[in-house]
Each structure stands twice: as structure tokens, then as C-alpha cells.
Amino acid sequence: xxxxxxxxxxxxxxxxxxxxxxxxxxxxxxxxxxxxxxxxxxxxxxxxxxxxxxxxxxxxxxxxxxxxxxxxxxxxxxxxxxxxxxxxxxxxxxxxxxxxxxxxxxxxxxxxxxxxxxxxxxxxxxxxxxxxxxxxxxxxxxxxxxxxxxxxxxxxxxxxxxxxxxxxxxxxxxxxxxxxxxxxxxxxxxxxxxxxxxxxxxxxxxxxxxxxxxxxxxxxxxxxxxxxxxxxxxxxxxxxxxxxxxxxxxxxxxxxxxxxxxxxxxxxxxxxxxxxxxxxxxxxxxxxxxxxxxxxxxxxxxxxxxxxxxxxxxxxxxxxxxxxxxx
Amino acid sequence: xxxxxxxxxxxxxxxxxxxxxxxxxxxxxxxxxxxxxxxxxxxxxxxxxxxxxxxxxxxxxxxxxxxxxxxxxxxxxxxxxxxxxxxxxxxxxxxxxxxxxxxxxxxxxxxxxxxxxxxxxxxxxxxxxxxxxxxxxxxxxxxxxxxxxxxxxxxxxxxxxxxxxxxxxxxxxxxxxxxxxxxxxxxxxxxxxxxxxxxxxxxxxxxxxxxxxxxxxxxxxxxxxxxxx
Numbered sequence: 001x002x003x004x005x006x007x008x009x010x011x012x013x014x015x016x017x018x019x020x021x022x023x024x025x026x027x028x029x030x031x032x033x034x035x036x037x038x039x040x041x042x043x044x045x046x047x048x049x050x051x052x053x054x055x056x057x058x059x060x061x062x063x064x065x066x067x068x069x070x071x072x073x074x075x076x077x078x079x080x081x082x083x084x085x086x087x088x089x090x091x092x093x094x095x096x097x098x099x100x101x102x103x104x105x106x107x108x109x110x111x112x113x114x115x116x117x118x119x120x121x122x123x124x125x126x127x128x129x130x131x132x133x134x135x136x137x138x139x140x141x142x143x144x145x146x147x148x149x150x151x152x153x154x155x156x157x158x159x160x161x162x163x164x165x166x167x168x169x170x171x172x173x174x175x176x177x178x179x180x181x182x183x184x185x186x187x188x189x190x191x192x193x194x195x196x197x198x199x200x201x202x203x204x205x206x207x208x209x210x211x212x213x214x215x216x217x218x219x220x221x222x223x224x225x226x227x228x229x230x231x232x233x234x235x236x237x238x239x240x241x242x243x244x245x246x247x248x249x250x251x252x253x254x255x256x257x258x259x260x261x262x263x264x265x266x267x268x269x270x271x272x273x274x275x276x277x278x279x280x281x282x283x284x285x286x287x288x289x290x291x292x293x294x295x296x297x298x299x300x301x302x303x304x305x306x307x308x309x310x311x312x313x314x315x316x317x318x319x320x321x322x323x324x325x326x327x
Numbered sequence: 328x329x330x331x332x333x334x335x336x337x338x339x340x341x342x343x344x345x346x347x348x349x350x351x352x353x354x355x356x357x358x359x360x361x362x363x364x365x366x367x368x369x370x371x372x373x374x375x376x377x378x379x380x381x382x383x384x385x386x387x388x389x390x391x392x393x394x395x396x397x398x399x400x401x402x403x404x405x406x407x408x409x410x411x412x413x414x415x416x417x418x419x420x421x422x423x424x425x426x427x428x429x430x431x432x433x434x435x436x437x438x439x440x441x442x443x444x445x446x447x448x449x450x451x452x453x454x455x456x457x458x459x460x461x462x463x464x465x466x467x468x469x470x471x472x473x474x475x476x477x478x479x480x481x482x483x484x485x486x487x488x489x490x491x492x493x494x495x496x497x498x499x500x501x502x503x504x505x506x507x508x509x510x511x512x513x514x515x516x517x518x519x520x521x522x523x524x525x526x527x528x529x530x531x532x533x534x535x536x537x538x539x540x541x542x543x544x545x546x547x548x549x550x551x552x553x554x555x556x
Contacts, residue, residue, distance in 0.1 A: 171437070174537040175524065176476045178439050188439045190479060207436055208528070208535035252542040256476065256522040283442040283460045 014081070015104070022073045026066035033061055043219040046242060046263060047200075048235040049134035050219035056126050063115055136204060136213075136222025136230035139292070145199050145233055158183045158198075160266035166195065169290070170204040172211030172224035175253035177244060184273045186290040187280040192244060192261035195269035196236045204230040205293045211250050215261065217242035224248075229292035236263045364552055366415045367422075370403035373556055376512075377420055382408065382427040383471050383484060387546075388497025395540040396430060396471075396529050396547060399499055408499035412523075412549025416515050417556030421447070424473070424482075428507040429495040432468030432486015433527075436536075440472045440526045443511070445480035451511035453485055461485060472526040475551060478516050481526065484509050515553050524548035 038058040045051040127133050131143045141148070147165045150156055158166045169180040171188070180188045192215075194200055204213045204222040211224040213232075217240065222232040239262075246257035264272070277284070288294055328336070367377050380401040387397040387410065399408045416422060435441055441461045443451045450459045461483045463469040470486035487494065487505040495504035525547040528536025540546035 173437055173526070174528070174535070174541070176474075176526070178437065188437075190439075190444070190476070190481075208537060251537060252544075253522055253524055253548065259476070280442065283438065286438040286441055286460070286462045286464065288438065 014077070018073060018077050021077070022066075022070050025073065026069045029065050029069060030062045033065060034058060037061075042216075044217050045237065046217045046240045047134070047219060047237055049130055050217060050234075051237065052126060052130045052133060053219045056123070059122065060119065063119065067112070067115070131233040134218065134220040134232055134234050136232045139229045139231065141231045141233070143233075144231075145235070147199070148201055148233065156183050160195070160270050163199075165199040165201050167201045167203060168192070168194070169292075170202055170213045170222075170224065171294075172204070172206040172208075172213065172246065172250075174208050174251050175246070175257040177211070177213060177224075177246070177257070177259060180287075180290060181273060181277075182290045184277045185281070185284055186287065187277045187284045188287055189276055189280070190259065191276075192259065193269060193272050194236050194261065194263045195266040196239050196263050197266065199233065199235045202232045202234075203292060204232065207294055209250050210248050211246045211257070212248035213244065214247040215242055215244050218261075218263075221247065227293050227295065239263050239265060363411060364413045364415050365400050365402060365409055365411050367403050368415055368417045368554060368556070373417070374420065377416060377422045377515075378403070378425070379414065379416075379422050380425045380427070381473075382498070382500060382506075383430050384495060384498040384500050385430040386496055386498070392540070392543075392546075393497075395543075396531075397498065397540060397545075398525075398547065398549070410498070410545060412545050413552055414549070415552040415554055418515055418518050418553050420515050420556055421512055422515055423512050424510065426473060426482075426484055426509040427500070427502070428470055428484045428487065428509055429500040429504055430470040430484075430486060430529075431489040431494070432463070432466075432470040435463040435469050435483070435526075436528060437526070438463060440474070440481055441469060441483050443482050445475070445478060445513060446482060447512040447514070451482050451509055454508050469527060471529060471547070473523065474526050475513075475521050475523045477521045478513070480513050480523075482509065482511050515551070517553065518555055519553055521551040521553060522548065523551055 038054075038061075041054050041057050041061070043050040043053055045054060127135075128143055131145050131148075132141060137143065145165060147163070150165065156164065156167060158164045164183075167182055169182065170192075171178045171180065176190065177192070178188050178190055179192045180186055202213065202220060202222060204224045205228060206224040206226045208226060210226070212221065213224050214221045218234050218236075220232050220234050222230045224230065242261050242263065244259050244261055246254055248254075250257065367379060371377060382399050382401075383396070384399065385396055386394050387399075390410070397410065398412055399410055400412070400414060401407070402409050441463050443449060443459045443461075450457045452458070453461075461469060463483070467486040467488050469483045471484045472481055473484060474481040485507045487507055491505035493504050495501075495506070500506065525541065528541065529547060530536050530539035530541040533539045533541070541548070
């Protein structure tokens with residue numbers, strides 16, 4: 001048998017038949033997927049990176065679906081037409097034609113190579129124009145939105161009327177994330193509240209082991225390493241709720257290391273931030289000064305007793321079980 | 328062995344293996360400890376506040392890990408101290424918590440946990456004196472915290488003086504030993520399992536202080552098993 005050699009007048013033109021089945025089927029499935037499933041593909045459209053990632057996933061799907069359908073159609077066609085029962089022989093027909101079809105092989109290899117290379121380029125472009133596409137870029141991001149550098153300054157400000165980047169620090173610790181807002185006095189909170197329509201700069205770090213900040217619906221994911229400021233960007237586009245999970249196995253309560261955040265209107269965010277700044281002021285005064293990273297040390301590790309009264313200075317080295325300084 | 332015998336043996340082995348897997352998974356998924364669950368749902372009429380009394384000790388003093396720091400809870404039925412950190416509470420009910428803190432303190436790794444959060448009124452009481460923030464860099468520092476992250480509850484448990492001559496070295500501790508009494512109230516959420524933990528890395532000698540008793544059920548963390556009231 002041959003795919004499409006035309007050497008045997010009785011042999012149907014199989015490739016044309018397969019194409020006739022595959023092309024309309026793939027086109028219909030792609031269109032149905034794009035319009036019916038595409039808008040619901042995770043992670044949604046709460047942020048620019050989420051929308052971008054959803055678009056990327058949908059592109060991958062509409063390219064992969066025809067390939068998958070093509071394989072299935074070919075398999076089904078082969079079983080239907082070239083099974084031993086139908087051909088009438090338990091042995092495959094021999095001869096040159098059984099060894100392969102050069103044209104089909106070239107098309108298959110060429111087409112899939114083009115698809116893979118296109119997707120590699122597409123993914124790279126999406127990563128660059130998406131400012132890292134929500135992924136942690138380390139302390140010196142290669143791609144950053146305009147104004148991001150200013151957000152890292154201690155004097156950075158944010159208000160509903162400006163378009164400044166809002167820096168938010170994510171602090172991982174066993175076993176909860178907390179969040180600091182340097183543009184609002186550096187207060188710390190267990191809640192992650194963000195303003196809509198705002199470029200956000202997440203500065204992710206850890207006070208102990210490696211965690212990973214995964215704000216699923218924001219499409220932001222960045223490892224939280226002790227001593228490292230891992231920066232990730234996204235831009236909120238509308239109000240909504242999202243879930244934060246630790247995605248790095250970090251100990252006994254790793255499974256419970258999650259919380260829920262909200263993207264609210266700019267005015268609602270400002271109201272929450274200013275009221276929380278005021279309410280937490282007395283505790284904020286006790287916090288370590290805002291910094292991109294914090295050095296975990298022996299303090300708090302039950303390293304020893306100390307007397308009543310003044311308890312400074314403390315060890316600044318990472319030694320556990322070290323004797324605590326006397327008063 | 329006959330074909331039937333081999334088949335029966337194989338089926339039997341598969342069933343045994345399946346049973347072991349089921350038991351192992353069920354054991355992992357079932358909250359609780361060797362001590363079981365301490366039931367606080369029957370200690371008072373339905374809808375009435377629950378009184379939960381616990382103590383924190385620097386060293387449990389017995390068992391496989393006598394040097395480990397630990398929580399203990401007072402049984403609502405017998406009044407005895409129990410080494411169990413899974414507590415069954417009625418849903419949507421006010422809980423009055425009393426913590427007898429017998430351990431010393433230190434500065435918090437993250438002073439965020441020095442702030443009282445999620446309690447009724449946003450405050451707690453230290454030896455009868457109300458407070459909402461405790462600077463762990465002063466006084467005796469913070470020994471432990473009681474926190475239920477899922478409901479935003481966190482209370483610092485202030486440490487006792489390490490130089491006290493009557494520091495308790497073996498649980499259960501009595502009030503003749505140096506201690507701080509911390510009280511606060513919170514309302515239980517809906518039905519569910521809520522983990523609670525200490526946020527002071529008090530596992531001495533373990534990486535970042537969060538191993539040992541911090542990573543073993545029945546010592547510095549457990550569950551609130553909230554059930555229908």
C-alpha cells in the first residue's frame with residue numbers, strides 16, 4: 001500500500017482522505033476551543049501576566065490540538081483501512097513502499113520542527129514583553145516595567161492618582177507569608193491587598209528556608225530564598241480574589257501555608273493601606289527597618305535565656321544554639 | 328502450587344498491599360496524635376463560651392523527647408494536663424483561652440508576631456494587664472506564640488525571666504513555678520480542620536529553629552477540629 005503514490009490505480013489516495021478528515025476537524029476543534037474554552041483557561045485575567053499566560057496557553061492549545069487530532073485521525077484511519085483483517089493477510093505487505101514514505105516523513109519532521117521553533121520564539125517574546133511574565137527574576141531583573149527602579153527607593157510613593165509602581169514585599173517564613181508595604185510606612189500584614197490597574201513589584205524573600213510565593217490567579221510565582229530579593233512584576237487589571245500558596249515543600253505545615261488576597265479599587269486600597277498603617281504603627285516601630293532581605297540569626301531560636309531588661313545587642317550571625325548575649 | 332493456589336496467593340498479597348496503603352494514607356490524612364482529640368464540645372451547654380486552658384513548657388520532661396518544648400492542654404472533663412495538640416471545638420463559638428507560659432523568651436525573628444491579631448477586641452491580657460503589641464526586644468522577649476493562620480489569630484506569649492530561680496523544668500508545670508498568664512478570646516470559624524502553630528522558632532538546635540518540636544505533631548502545633556455545635 002502507498003500513502004499517495006498514485007502508482008496503483010485501485011489504491012485510494014489515502015493522504016488526501018486523511019487530510020480531508022483532519023483539516024476540517026482540526027479547524028472546528030480549534031475554533032470551538034478558542035471561543036468556548038479559551039476564556040476559562042487558567043490563570044484567568046486578573047492581571048496582565050495572567051491574561052498573557054492565558055493567551056500563551058491558548059496558542060499552545062490551538063497548535064497542539066491539530067497535531068493531536070492528526071495523530072488520532074491517522075491512527076484511526078490506519079486501523080480502519082490497513083488492519084490485517086481488512087487487508088486479508090496476517091503479514092504486512094513488504095516492498096519498498098512498506099519502508100516508509102519520504103514525502104510524508106519530510107513533511108512531518110519539517111512541520112513539527114517549525115512548530116517547536118516557533119513556540120520557542122513565541123515563548124521568549126512573551127517572556128520579554130511581559131517583564132518576566134510574573135516569574136521571579138532575581139535581585140536584578142532583566143526585564144522591568146517603566147518606573148520599577150523608582151519603586152525600590154525608600155522614598156517611593158503611591159497614590160490612586162499617580163501611575164507609580166507599587167512595591168510589595170513578600171516574606172516567607174515557616175509557615176506563613178506576610179507582606180510589607182514600604183510606601184505606607186513599611187507596615188507588615190498577613191493580608192495581601194492590591195489596587196486594581198496598578199503595576200506591582202513583588203520583592204520576595206524568606207526568613208528561614210526556601211519557600212515559593214505562588215499567587216495563582218495573579219500568575220505570579222517567585223521563589224522565596226533567605227538572603228535573596230527575588231523580584232517579580234505584574235499589573236492588576238480588575239478587582240477580584242486570588243489564592244497564595246507556597247509551592248516549595250518547606251516543612252510540616254507546608255500544606256497549610258496559604259492565604260487569600262484581594263485586588264480592590266485604588267481608592268479602597270488606599271483606604272485599607274492608610275488605616276492599617278495607622279492601626280499597626282506601634283508594631284511597625286518594632287519591626288526591623290525595611291530592607292530587601294533580612295538576615296536570619298540565632299535570635300528567636302530559643303538559643304538561651306537572658307535576663308530581664310535590656311537585651312541588646314543580638315547576634316547577627318546565623319548560628320543556632322549559640323549562647324544569647326547577656327543583658 | 329496449583330494455578331488456583333497461585334492465583335489466590337497473588338490476590339491475597341495484592342489485597343494486603345492495598346490494605347497497607349489505605350491504612351498508611353488514612354493515618355497520614357487523619358489529624359490527631361497518639362493522644363487523640365481533646366473534646367471541648369461537651370464541657371458546656373451548646374452556644375455557651377468554651378474555656379480552653381493550655382500551658383507552654385520549656386521541656387516536656389518525659390516521653391521520647393524529654394528536652395523538647397511543648398504545649399499541654401487541660402482536659403475539660405478531668406482537669407488534668409494532657410499532652411495533646413488536637414482540640415475539638417464547637418463552630419461559631421466564643422472561646423476564652425488561658426495560657427500559662429512557663430518558658431523563657433527571646434526577640435522574635437519577625438516582630439510581626441508581637442502584635443495581637445484576630446482576638447476579640449484585638450487585645451490579649453498579660454497577667455491581668457491588657458495589651459495589643461509586645462516589643463519582643465524588651466523585657467523577657469516572647470517565648471512562643473499561639474497562632475491559627477487560617478483565621479488570622481496570633482497572640483504572643485511573653486517569656487518568663489531566664490534568671491528566675493524557679494523555672495519549671497518538667498511538665499506539667501504548676502503555678503509555683505515562674506510563669507506568665509496570658510488570656511484572650513476568639514470566635515471559632517465554621518466547621519473544618521484548622522492548623523495552629525507557634526511562630527517562634529523554638530526548636531533549639533534544628534535548622535532555623537523550626538525542626539524537632541516545631542515539626543512534630545503534639546508539641547508546638549496541632550489542629551483545631553471545629554465541629555458543628
